Amino acid sequence: MRPREFDHDDVLRIAFDQFWRKGVRGTSLSDIARDAGVQRGSLYNAFGSKEALFLQAYERYAGDYLIALQKALGTGSLRKRLTAFFDLTITNFRAGSPPRGCPTTRGLMELGSVEGEGLDEEARQAFANLVARITALVQDTLSAGAERGEFSGNPAAAALHIITVTRGLAVLERAFSDEPQLRKIAAHTIDLVLGKKGG
Amino acid sequence: MRPREFDHDDVLRIAFDQFWRKGVRGTSLSDIARDAGVQRGSLYNAFGSKEALFLQAYERYAGDYLIALQKALGTGSLRKRLTAFFDLTITNFRAGSPPRGCPTTRGLMELGSVEGEGLDEEARQAFANLVARITALVQDTLSAGAERGEFSGNPAAAALHIITVTRGLAVLERAFSDEPQLRKIAAHTIDLVLGKKGG
DNA sequence: GAAAGTATTTGACACGGTGTCAAGAAAATG
DNA sequence: CATTTTCTTGACACCGTGTCAAATACTTTC
Numbered sequence: 001m002r003p004r005e006f007d008h009d010d011v012l013r014i015a016f017d018q019f020w021r022k023g024v025r026g027t028s029l030s031d032i033a034r035d036a037g038v039q040r041g042s043l044y045n046a047f048g049s050k051e052a053l054f055l056q057a058y059e060r061y062a063g064d065y066l067i068a069l070q071k072a073l074g075t076g077s078l079r080k081r082l083t084a085f086f087d088l089t090i091t092n093f094r095a096g097s098p099p100r101g102c103p104t105t106r107g108l109m110e111l112g113s114v115e116g117e118g119l120d121e122e123a124r125q126a127f128a129n130l131v132a133r134i135t136a137l138v139q140d141t142l143s144a145g146a147e148r149g150e151f152s153g154n155p156a157a158a159a160l161h162i163i164t165v166t167r168g169l170a171v172l173e174r175a176f177s178d179e180p181q182l183r184k185i186a187a188h189t190i191d192l193v194l195g196k197k198g199g
Numbered sequence: 200m201r202p203r204e205f206d207h208d209d210v211l212r213i214a215f216d217q218f219w220r221k222g223v224r225g226t227s228l229s230d231i232a233r234d235a236g237v238q239r240g241s242l243y244n245a246f247g248s249k250e251a252l253f254l255q256a257y258e259r260y261a262g263d264y265l266i267a268l269q270k271a272l273g274t275g276s277l278r279k280r281l282t283a284f285f286d287l288t289i290t291n292f293r294a295g296s297p298p299r300g301c302p303t304t305r306g307l308m309e310l311g312s313v314e315g316e317g318l319d320e321e322a323r324q325a326f327a328n329l330v331a332r333i334t335a336l337v338q339d340t341l342s343a344g345a346e347r348g349e350f351s352g353n354p355a356a357a358a359l360h361i362i363t364v365t366r367g368l369a370v371l372e373r374a375f376s377d378e379p380q381l382r383k384i385a386a387h388t389i390d391l392v393l394g395k396k397g398g
Numbered sequence: 399g400a401a402a403g404t405a406t407t408t409g410a411c412a413c414g415g416t417g418t419c420a421a422g423a424a425a426a427t428g
Numbered sequence: 429c430a431t432t433t434t435c436t437t438g439a440c441a442c443c444g445t446g447t448c449a450a451a452t453a454c455t456t457t458c
Contacts, residue, residue, distance in 0.1 A: 001455055002454045041447095041448095042406070042407060044445090045406065108373045110222070160384055164367035164368060175307055200427090200433055200434055201424045238437060240419095243418080244434090407452065410448085412448105415445100416443085420437105420439090420440105426431100427433100
Protein backbone atom coordinates (compact mmCIF):
# COMPACT_ATOMS: atom_id res chain seq x y z
CA MET A 1 0.00 0.00 0.00
CA ARG A 2 1.06 3.49 -0.76
CA PRO A 3 -0.53 6.12 1.53
CA ARG A 4 -2.47 9.14 0.26
CA GLU A 5 -0.44 12.28 -0.06
CA PHE A 6 -3.40 14.47 0.84
CA ASP A 7 -5.99 14.70 3.55
CA HIS A 8 -9.35 13.36 2.46
CA ASP A 9 -11.27 15.78 4.63
CA ASP A 10 -9.26 18.81 3.61
CA VAL A 11 -10.03 18.13 -0.02
CA LEU A 12 -13.71 17.73 0.80
CA ARG A 13 -13.74 21.09 2.53
CA ILE A 14 -11.85 22.85 -0.24
CA ALA A 15 -14.03 21.26 -2.89
CA PHE A 16 -17.27 22.20 -1.20
CA ASP A 17 -16.12 25.76 -0.82
CA GLN A 18 -15.55 25.96 -4.55
CA PHE A 19 -18.77 24.18 -5.42
CA TRP A 20 -20.63 26.55 -3.14
CA ARG A 21 -19.10 29.62 -4.68
CA LYS A 22 -19.22 28.66 -8.31
CA GLY A 23 -21.80 25.93 -8.58
CA VAL A 24 -21.12 22.31 -9.43
CA ARG A 25 -21.00 22.81 -13.16
CA GLY A 26 -18.99 25.97 -12.79
CA THR A 27 -16.26 24.28 -10.80
CA SER A 28 -13.67 22.19 -12.59
CA LEU A 29 -11.64 19.46 -11.02
CA SER A 30 -8.58 21.38 -12.15
CA ASP A 31 -9.70 24.26 -9.93
CA ILE A 32 -10.09 22.00 -6.95
CA ALA A 33 -6.84 20.18 -7.69
CA ARG A 34 -4.91 23.45 -7.86
CA ASP A 35 -6.52 24.78 -4.69
CA ALA A 36 -5.90 21.57 -2.81
CA GLY A 37 -2.40 21.03 -4.11
CA VAL A 38 -3.38 17.67 -5.51
CA GLN A 39 -3.11 16.21 -8.98
CA ARG A 40 -6.37 16.05 -10.91
CA GLY A 41 -5.88 12.36 -11.55
CA SER A 42 -5.55 11.71 -7.85
CA LEU A 43 -8.98 13.17 -7.30
CA TYR A 44 -10.44 10.80 -9.86
CA ASN A 45 -8.62 7.96 -8.19
CA ALA A 46 -9.84 8.89 -4.74
CA PHE A 47 -13.41 9.96 -5.51
CA GLY A 48 -14.29 8.50 -8.87
CA SER A 49 -15.90 11.51 -10.50
CA LYS A 50 -16.68 15.14 -9.99
CA GLU A 51 -20.20 14.27 -9.00
CA ALA A 52 -19.13 11.71 -6.42
CA LEU A 53 -16.70 14.21 -4.97
CA PHE A 54 -19.46 16.78 -4.76
CA LEU A 55 -21.77 14.31 -3.11
CA GLN A 56 -19.29 13.51 -0.38
CA ALA A 57 -18.51 17.16 0.15
CA TYR A 58 -22.19 17.98 0.33
CA GLU A 59 -23.02 15.21 2.81
CA ARG A 60 -20.31 16.59 5.01
CA TYR A 61 -21.85 20.04 4.88
CA ALA A 62 -25.36 18.71 5.41
CA GLY A 63 -24.35 16.94 8.60
CA ASP A 64 -22.76 20.05 10.06
CA TYR A 65 -25.70 22.19 9.05
CA LEU A 66 -28.27 19.91 10.63
CA ILE A 67 -26.43 20.01 13.93
CA ALA A 68 -26.34 23.80 13.86
CA LEU A 69 -30.05 23.86 13.08
CA GLN A 70 -30.94 21.55 15.91
CA LYS A 71 -29.09 23.86 18.24
CA ALA A 72 -30.91 26.93 16.91
CA LEU A 73 -34.31 25.27 17.27
CA GLY A 74 -33.60 24.02 20.76
CA THR A 75 -34.25 26.88 23.17
CA GLY A 76 -36.79 29.51 24.14
CA SER A 77 -40.39 30.16 23.23
CA LEU A 78 -41.76 28.83 19.96
CA ARG A 79 -41.50 32.29 18.48
CA LYS A 80 -37.88 32.53 19.56
CA ARG A 81 -37.12 29.15 18.05
CA LEU A 82 -38.68 29.98 14.73
CA THR A 83 -36.91 33.32 14.69
CA ALA A 84 -33.60 31.59 15.33
CA PHE A 85 -34.41 29.10 12.60
CA PHE A 86 -35.02 31.78 9.97
CA ASP A 87 -32.00 33.66 11.24
CA LEU A 88 -29.69 30.74 10.76
CA THR A 89 -31.22 30.00 7.38
CA ILE A 90 -30.70 33.50 6.05
CA THR A 91 -27.32 33.89 7.66
CA ASN A 92 -26.22 30.66 6.07
CA PHE A 93 -26.93 31.70 2.54
CA ARG A 94 -25.78 35.23 3.05
CA ALA A 95 -22.36 34.06 4.22
CA GLY A 96 -19.29 34.91 2.20
CA SER A 97 -18.62 37.92 0.06
CA PRO A 98 -20.26 37.98 -2.23
CA PRO A 99 -22.89 35.76 -0.58
CA ARG A 100 -22.93 32.26 -1.97
CA GLY A 101 -26.62 31.53 -1.58
CA CYS A 102 -28.14 28.33 -0.28
CA PRO A 103 -26.12 25.35 -1.47
CA THR A 104 -29.02 22.96 -1.19
CA THR A 105 -31.37 25.10 -3.20
CA ARG A 106 -28.73 25.92 -5.74
CA GLY A 107 -27.82 22.29 -6.07
CA LEU A 108 -31.41 21.22 -6.35
CA MET A 109 -32.15 23.63 -9.16
CA GLU A 110 -28.86 23.08 -10.90
CA LEU A 111 -29.62 19.45 -11.45
CA GLY A 112 -31.62 19.78 -14.59
CA SER A 113 -31.62 16.02 -14.31
CA VAL A 114 -34.73 15.97 -16.45
CA GLU A 115 -33.09 14.39 -19.42
CA GLY A 116 -29.87 12.67 -18.59
CA GLU A 117 -28.29 16.04 -18.04
CA GLY A 118 -27.26 17.66 -14.81
CA LEU A 119 -26.53 15.93 -11.56
CA ASP A 120 -27.98 12.51 -11.14
CA GLU A 121 -30.65 10.99 -9.01
CA GLU A 122 -28.35 10.31 -6.10
CA ALA A 123 -27.50 13.97 -5.74
CA ARG A 124 -31.14 14.96 -5.99
CA GLN A 125 -31.92 12.59 -3.15
CA ALA A 126 -29.18 14.06 -1.01
CA PHE A 127 -30.68 17.51 -1.41
CA ALA A 128 -34.23 16.31 -0.90
CA ASN A 129 -33.10 14.40 2.14
CA LEU A 130 -31.73 17.47 3.87
CA VAL A 131 -34.90 19.40 3.10
CA ALA A 132 -37.00 16.57 4.52
CA ARG A 133 -34.91 16.38 7.68
CA ILE A 134 -35.20 20.12 8.23
CA THR A 135 -38.94 19.92 7.69
CA ALA A 136 -39.17 17.20 10.31
CA LEU A 137 -37.17 19.31 12.73
CA VAL A 138 -39.49 22.27 12.29
CA GLN A 139 -42.54 20.08 12.56
CA ASP A 140 -41.32 18.62 15.85
CA THR A 141 -40.70 22.09 17.15
CA LEU A 142 -44.22 23.13 16.20
CA SER A 143 -45.73 20.01 17.74
CA ALA A 144 -43.92 20.67 20.98
CA GLY A 145 -45.12 24.25 20.84
CA ALA A 146 -48.67 23.07 20.29
CA GLU A 147 -48.45 20.90 23.38
CA ARG A 148 -47.37 23.91 25.38
CA GLY A 149 -50.22 25.96 23.97
CA GLU A 150 -48.00 28.20 21.89
CA PHE A 151 -49.45 27.09 18.59
CA SER A 152 -52.89 25.97 17.55
CA GLY A 153 -52.62 25.02 13.88
CA ASN A 154 -51.61 21.88 12.03
CA PRO A 155 -47.89 21.30 12.68
CA ALA A 156 -47.31 19.32 9.49
CA ALA A 157 -48.95 21.90 7.25
CA ALA A 158 -47.29 24.78 9.04
CA ALA A 159 -43.85 23.15 8.88
CA LEU A 160 -44.25 22.59 5.18
CA HIS A 161 -45.29 26.18 4.74
CA ILE A 162 -42.28 27.43 6.66
CA ILE A 163 -39.89 25.26 4.69
CA THR A 164 -41.44 26.48 1.48
CA VAL A 165 -40.82 30.04 2.57
CA THR A 166 -37.18 29.34 3.41
CA ARG A 167 -36.68 27.81 -0.04
CA GLY A 168 -38.35 30.85 -1.54
CA LEU A 169 -36.06 33.11 0.42
CA ALA A 170 -33.08 31.24 -0.97
CA VAL A 171 -34.37 32.05 -4.45
CA LEU A 172 -35.15 35.69 -3.75
CA GLU A 173 -31.71 36.09 -2.24
CA ARG A 174 -30.24 35.32 -5.65
CA ALA A 175 -32.64 37.68 -7.37
CA PHE A 176 -32.33 40.75 -5.18
CA SER A 177 -29.60 40.22 -2.60
CA ASP A 178 -31.54 42.49 -0.24
CA GLU A 179 -30.99 41.02 3.20
CA PRO A 180 -33.33 43.31 5.21
CA GLN A 181 -36.11 42.45 2.81
CA LEU A 182 -35.49 38.75 3.32
CA ARG A 183 -35.64 39.19 7.08
CA LYS A 184 -38.89 41.11 6.78
CA ILE A 185 -40.45 38.27 4.85
CA ALA A 186 -39.25 35.85 7.50
CA ALA A 187 -40.76 37.92 10.30
CA HIS A 188 -44.01 38.24 8.39
CA THR A 189 -44.14 34.50 7.94
CA ILE A 190 -43.71 33.88 11.67
CA ASP A 191 -46.52 36.33 12.35
CA LEU A 192 -48.78 34.57 9.87
CA VAL A 193 -48.06 31.14 11.29
CA LEU A 194 -48.26 32.02 14.97
CA GLY A 195 -50.86 34.75 14.73
CA LYS A 196 -49.80 38.36 14.67
CA LYS A 197 -50.18 39.13 18.39
CA GLY A 198 -47.13 37.84 20.20
CA GLY A 199 -47.75 34.13 19.44
CA MET B 200 -27.56 40.80 -48.34
CA ARG B 201 -28.07 37.13 -48.02
CA PRO B 202 -31.26 36.15 -46.17
CA ARG B 203 -31.28 33.89 -43.13
CA GLU B 204 -32.00 30.29 -43.91
CA PHE B 205 -33.85 29.77 -40.66
CA ASP B 206 -36.63 31.44 -38.73
CA HIS B 207 -35.36 33.50 -35.85
CA ASP B 208 -38.41 32.81 -33.73
CA ASP B 209 -38.44 29.09 -34.40
CA VAL B 210 -34.89 28.81 -33.17
CA LEU B 211 -35.77 30.80 -30.07
CA ARG B 212 -38.61 28.44 -29.32
CA ILE B 213 -36.56 25.32 -29.93
CA ALA B 214 -33.67 26.69 -27.90
CA PHE B 215 -35.83 27.61 -24.95
CA ASP B 216 -37.41 24.20 -24.94
CA GLN B 217 -33.97 22.63 -24.65
CA PHE B 218 -32.77 25.10 -22.06
CA TRP B 219 -35.89 24.47 -20.06
CA ARG B 220 -35.48 20.73 -20.17
CA LYS B 221 -31.77 20.45 -19.62
CA GLY B 222 -30.71 23.72 -18.06
CA VAL B 223 -28.52 26.34 -19.68
CA ARG B 224 -25.24 24.67 -18.86
CA GLY B 225 -26.62 21.29 -19.79
CA THR B 226 -27.63 22.38 -23.26
CA SER B 227 -25.00 22.65 -25.96
CA LEU B 228 -25.29 24.77 -29.06
CA SER B 229 -24.73 21.60 -31.02
CA ASP B 230 -27.92 20.20 -29.50
CA ILE B 231 -29.88 23.27 -30.48
CA ALA B 232 -28.30 23.40 -33.91
CA ARG B 233 -29.20 19.78 -34.60
CA ASP B 234 -32.74 20.23 -33.34
CA ALA B 235 -33.26 23.38 -35.32
CA GLY B 236 -31.61 22.12 -38.47
CA VAL B 237 -29.14 24.97 -38.38
CA GLN B 238 -25.36 25.04 -38.39
CA ARG B 239 -23.76 25.80 -35.05
CA GLY B 240 -21.78 28.63 -36.58
CA SER B 241 -24.95 30.25 -37.83
CA LEU B 242 -26.23 30.42 -34.29
CA TYR B 243 -23.10 32.23 -33.22
CA ASN B 244 -23.47 34.55 -36.16
CA ALA B 245 -27.10 35.29 -35.39
CA PHE B 246 -27.03 35.44 -31.59
CA GLY B 247 -23.43 35.98 -30.57
CA SER B 248 -23.16 33.45 -27.78
CA LYS B 249 -25.03 30.75 -25.98
CA GLU B 250 -25.88 33.12 -23.22
CA ALA B 251 -27.23 35.79 -25.55
CA LEU B 252 -29.34 33.16 -27.27
CA PHE B 253 -30.68 32.02 -23.94
CA LEU B 254 -31.46 35.57 -22.94
CA GLN B 255 -33.51 36.20 -26.06
CA ALA B 256 -35.31 32.90 -25.70
CA TYR B 257 -36.05 33.62 -22.07
CA GLU B 258 -37.37 37.12 -22.70
CA ARG B 259 -39.71 35.61 -25.21
CA TYR B 260 -40.99 33.15 -22.66
CA ALA B 261 -41.25 35.79 -19.94
CA GLY B 262 -43.48 37.97 -22.10
CA ASP B 263 -45.85 35.14 -22.88
CA TYR B 264 -45.93 34.04 -19.28
CA LEU B 265 -46.75 37.50 -17.95
CA ILE B 266 -49.69 37.77 -20.30
CA ALA B 267 -51.03 34.42 -19.17
CA LEU B 268 -50.63 35.49 -15.55
CA GLN B 269 -52.46 38.74 -16.04
CA LYS B 270 -55.31 36.80 -17.49
CA ALA B 271 -55.37 34.37 -14.57
CA LEU B 272 -55.35 37.18 -12.04
CA GLY B 273 -58.07 39.13 -13.82
CA THR B 274 -61.40 37.63 -12.78
CA GLY B 275 -63.48 36.60 -9.80
CA SER B 276 -63.15 37.08 -6.08
CA LEU B 277 -59.76 37.70 -4.57
CA ARG B 278 -59.65 34.12 -3.39
CA LYS B 279 -60.44 32.91 -6.89
CA ARG B 280 -57.74 35.09 -8.35
CA LEU B 281 -55.10 33.89 -5.96
CA THR B 282 -56.17 30.31 -6.53
CA ALA B 283 -55.85 30.80 -10.27
CA PHE B 284 -52.45 32.39 -9.75
CA PHE B 285 -51.08 29.45 -7.80
CA ASP B 286 -52.70 27.09 -10.24
CA LEU B 287 -51.00 28.63 -13.22
CA THR B 288 -47.71 28.77 -11.35
CA ILE B 289 -47.74 25.11 -10.42
CA THR B 290 -49.13 24.01 -13.76
CA ASN B 291 -46.36 25.93 -15.47
CA PHE B 292 -43.53 24.16 -13.76
CA ARG B 293 -45.23 20.81 -13.79
CA ALA B 294 -45.61 20.93 -17.57
CA GLY B 295 -43.83 18.40 -19.73
CA SER B 296 -42.91 14.85 -18.94
CA PRO B 297 -40.94 14.66 -16.91
CA PRO B 298 -41.84 18.09 -15.54
CA ARG B 299 -39.27 20.72 -16.33
CA GLY B 300 -39.62 22.87 -13.24
CA CYS B 301 -39.77 26.63 -13.13
CA PRO B 302 -37.41 28.09 -15.72
CA THR B 303 -36.99 31.36 -13.86
CA THR B 304 -36.12 29.73 -10.58
CA ARG B 305 -33.87 27.23 -12.23
CA GLY B 306 -32.12 29.94 -14.16
CA LEU B 307 -31.75 32.12 -11.13
CA MET B 308 -30.12 29.38 -9.10
CA GLU B 309 -28.04 28.09 -11.95
CA LEU B 310 -26.22 31.34 -12.30
CA GLY B 311 -23.59 30.77 -9.69
CA SER B 312 -22.42 34.10 -11.00
CA VAL B 313 -20.70 34.65 -7.70
CA GLU B 314 -17.23 34.48 -9.11
CA GLY B 315 -17.15 35.05 -12.81
CA GLU B 316 -18.79 31.70 -13.32
CA GLY B 317 -22.33 30.94 -14.39
CA LEU B 318 -24.63 33.22 -16.29
CA ASP B 319 -23.84 36.87 -16.13
CA GLU B 320 -25.44 39.88 -14.56
CA GLU B 321 -27.71 40.54 -17.52
CA ALA B 322 -29.33 37.15 -17.20
CA ARG B 323 -29.75 37.58 -13.45
CA GLN B 324 -31.56 40.83 -14.09
CA ALA B 325 -33.88 39.22 -16.59
CA PHE B 326 -34.91 36.63 -14.02
CA ALA B 327 -35.19 39.16 -11.21
CA ASN B 328 -37.21 41.38 -13.49
CA LEU B 329 -39.86 38.75 -14.13
CA VAL B 330 -40.11 38.01 -10.42
CA ALA B 331 -40.53 41.71 -9.69
CA ARG B 332 -43.22 42.09 -12.32
CA ILE B 333 -45.15 39.13 -10.98
CA THR B 334 -44.87 40.51 -7.47
CA ALA B 335 -46.30 43.82 -8.67
CA LEU B 336 -49.17 42.00 -10.35
CA VAL B 337 -50.03 40.13 -7.17
CA GLN B 338 -49.71 43.26 -5.09
CA ASP B 339 -52.11 45.13 -7.38
CA THR B 340 -54.56 42.29 -7.11
CA LEU B 341 -54.35 42.37 -3.33
CA SER B 342 -54.74 46.16 -3.24
CA ALA B 343 -57.83 45.95 -5.38
CA GLY B 344 -59.12 43.21 -3.10
CA ALA B 345 -58.47 45.39 -0.07
CA GLU B 346 -60.51 48.17 -1.60
CA ARG B 347 -63.39 45.79 -2.04
CA GLY B 348 -63.05 44.60 1.54
CA GLU B 349 -61.78 41.15 0.60
CA PHE B 350 -58.44 41.62 2.28
CA SER B 351 -57.33 43.56 5.31
CA GLY B 352 -53.55 43.12 5.52
CA ASN B 353 -50.61 44.88 3.97
CA PRO B 354 -50.71 44.23 0.21
CA ALA B 355 -46.97 44.73 -0.30
CA ALA B 356 -45.98 42.38 2.50
CA ALA B 357 -48.58 39.81 1.50
CA ALA B 358 -47.56 39.91 -2.15
CA LEU B 359 -43.95 39.37 -1.20
CA HIS B 360 -44.97 36.48 1.00
CA ILE B 361 -46.96 34.89 -1.78
CA ILE B 362 -44.14 35.27 -4.27
CA THR B 363 -41.74 33.75 -1.79
CA VAL B 364 -44.03 30.76 -1.46
CA THR B 365 -44.25 30.29 -5.21
CA ARG B 366 -40.45 30.34 -5.46
CA GLY B 367 -40.31 27.85 -2.63
CA LEU B 368 -42.81 25.65 -4.43
CA ALA B 369 -40.59 25.71 -7.49
CA VAL B 370 -37.77 24.38 -5.34
CA LEU B 371 -39.83 21.72 -3.59
CA GLU B 372 -41.10 20.58 -6.95
CA ARG B 373 -37.55 19.61 -7.86
CA ALA B 374 -37.03 17.90 -4.53
CA PHE B 375 -40.17 15.80 -4.31
CA SER B 376 -42.14 16.06 -7.51
CA ASP B 377 -45.34 15.55 -5.49
CA GLU B 378 -47.92 17.74 -7.18
CA PRO B 379 -50.80 17.24 -4.70
CA GLN B 380 -48.48 18.27 -1.90
CA LEU B 381 -47.55 21.43 -3.77
CA ARG B 382 -51.19 22.30 -4.26
CA LYS B 383 -51.88 21.74 -0.59
CA ILE B 384 -49.16 24.16 0.35
CA ALA B 385 -50.62 26.68 -2.07
CA ALA B 386 -54.10 26.33 -0.60
CA HIS B 387 -52.71 26.63 2.90
CA THR B 388 -50.92 29.82 1.92
CA ILE B 389 -54.10 31.38 0.57
CA ASP B 390 -55.85 30.50 3.80
CA LEU B 391 -53.09 32.09 5.83
CA VAL B 392 -53.08 35.26 3.79
CA LEU B 393 -56.83 35.74 3.49
CA GLY B 394 -57.82 34.25 6.83
CA LYS B 395 -59.04 30.69 6.99
CA LYS B 396 -62.78 31.42 6.84
CA GLY B 397 -63.75 31.92 3.25
CA GLY B 398 -61.68 35.11 2.69
C1' DG C 399 17.31 -5.37 5.27
C1' DA C 400 16.00 -6.74 0.58
C1' DA C 401 12.29 -8.08 -2.44
C1' DA C 402 7.64 -8.33 -3.64
C1' DG C 403 3.26 -6.41 -3.61
C1' DT C 404 -0.05 -2.77 -3.97
C1' DA C 405 -2.27 1.52 -4.05
C1' DT C 406 -1.24 6.19 -5.46
C1' DT C 407 0.55 9.49 -8.56
C1' DT C 408 1.50 11.29 -13.01
C1' DG C 409 1.12 12.50 -17.78
C1' DA C 410 -0.85 11.35 -22.26
C1' DC C 411 -4.92 10.58 -24.52
C1' DA C 412 -9.89 10.68 -26.48
C1' DC C 413 -13.87 13.17 -26.59
C1' DG C 414 -17.06 16.94 -26.48
C1' DG C 415 -18.16 21.71 -25.43
C1' DT C 416 -17.43 27.05 -26.52
C1' DG C 417 -16.02 30.53 -29.32
C1' DT C 418 -13.23 32.54 -33.47
C1' DC C 419 -12.01 33.02 -38.03
C1' DA C 420 -11.28 32.86 -42.99
C1' DA C 421 -13.09 31.28 -47.06
C1' DG C 422 -17.20 29.98 -49.82
C1' DA C 423 -22.10 30.83 -51.12
C1' DA C 424 -26.35 33.38 -52.00
C1' DA C 425 -29.22 37.14 -52.56
C1' DA C 426 -29.78 42.53 -53.41
C1' DT C 427 -28.19 46.50 -55.82
C1' DG C 428 -26.30 49.22 -59.34
C1' DC D 429 -23.41 41.04 -64.95
C1' DA D 430 -20.32 42.60 -61.38
C1' DT D 431 -20.24 44.20 -56.73
C1' DT D 432 -21.43 44.23 -52.20
C1' DT D 433 -23.15 42.47 -48.16
C1' DT D 434 -24.52 39.12 -45.22
C1' DC D 435 -24.98 34.33 -44.08
C1' DT D 436 -23.01 29.71 -44.01
C1' DT D 437 -19.53 26.31 -43.45
C1' DG D 438 -15.59 23.87 -41.77
C1' DA D 439 -11.15 24.22 -39.41
C1' DC D 440 -9.01 25.65 -35.45
C1' DA D 441 -7.56 26.78 -30.43
C1' DC D 442 -8.74 26.09 -25.89
C1' DC D 443 -10.67 24.02 -21.79
C1' DG D 444 -13.41 20.64 -19.39
C1' DT D 445 -14.26 15.43 -18.09
C1' DG D 446 -12.87 10.93 -17.68
C1' DT D 447 -9.62 6.82 -18.77
C1' DC D 448 -5.46 4.41 -18.89
C1' DA D 449 -0.73 2.64 -18.57
C1' DA D 450 3.52 3.50 -16.67
C1' DA D 451 6.20 5.22 -12.89
C1' DT D 452 6.47 5.79 -7.98
C1' DA D 453 6.63 5.16 -3.01
C1' DC D 454 5.28 3.02 0.84
C1' DT D 455 4.22 -1.80 3.42
C1' DT D 456 4.56 -6.19 4.11
C1' DT D 457 6.85 -10.44 4.07
C1' DC D 458 10.60 -13.32 4.10
